[in-house]
Amino acid sequence: MPFIDSKITVPVAKDKKEAIKSRLGRAVSALHKTESYLMVGIESDYDLWMAGEKLERGAYVSVSLYGSASPADYDRMTASICEILEDELGIPGRSVYVTYHPVSDWGWNGSNF
Numbered sequence: 001m002p003f004i005d006s007k008i009t010v011p012v013a014k015d016k017k018e019a020i021k022s023r024l025g026r027a028v029s030a031l032h033k034t035e036s037y038l039m040v041g042i043e044s045d046y047d048l049w050m051a052g053e054k055l056e057r058g059a060y061v062s063v064s065l066y067g068s069a070s071p072a073d074y075d076r077m078t079a080s081i082c083e084i085l086e087d088e089l090g091i092p093g094r095s096v097y098v099t100y101h102p103v104s105d106w107g108w109n110g111s112n113f
Contacts, residue, residue, distance in 0.1 A: 027080035
């Protein structure tokens with residue numbers, strides 16, 4: 001059960017959110033997961049600063065993952081996230097920051113996996 005939470009500095013139209021969500025649904029296979037349990041959050045018009053400078057076009061993406069993946073899997077996922085945000089929103093990869101959070105306990109529907 002992955003959760004991909006994105007904080008994006010630019011406005012994101014509804015159709016772009018849908019496109020990003022769909023593409024992340026395919027990209028999550030890099031982590032050996034499927035879209036059937038994927039949760040996606042997209043927050044646009046978000047203020048981000050890096051090294052004291054406001055990012056005009058940037059994103060912070062947090063990927064929580066039930067279990068973990070290999071460094072190579074994370075590399076593939078980061079590449080996909082950067083490609084998606086550049087294609088859909090014109091955000092360059094150098095302004096996309098991705099973190100991964102392996103989770104050992106994940107609750108849903110009144111119990112834990």
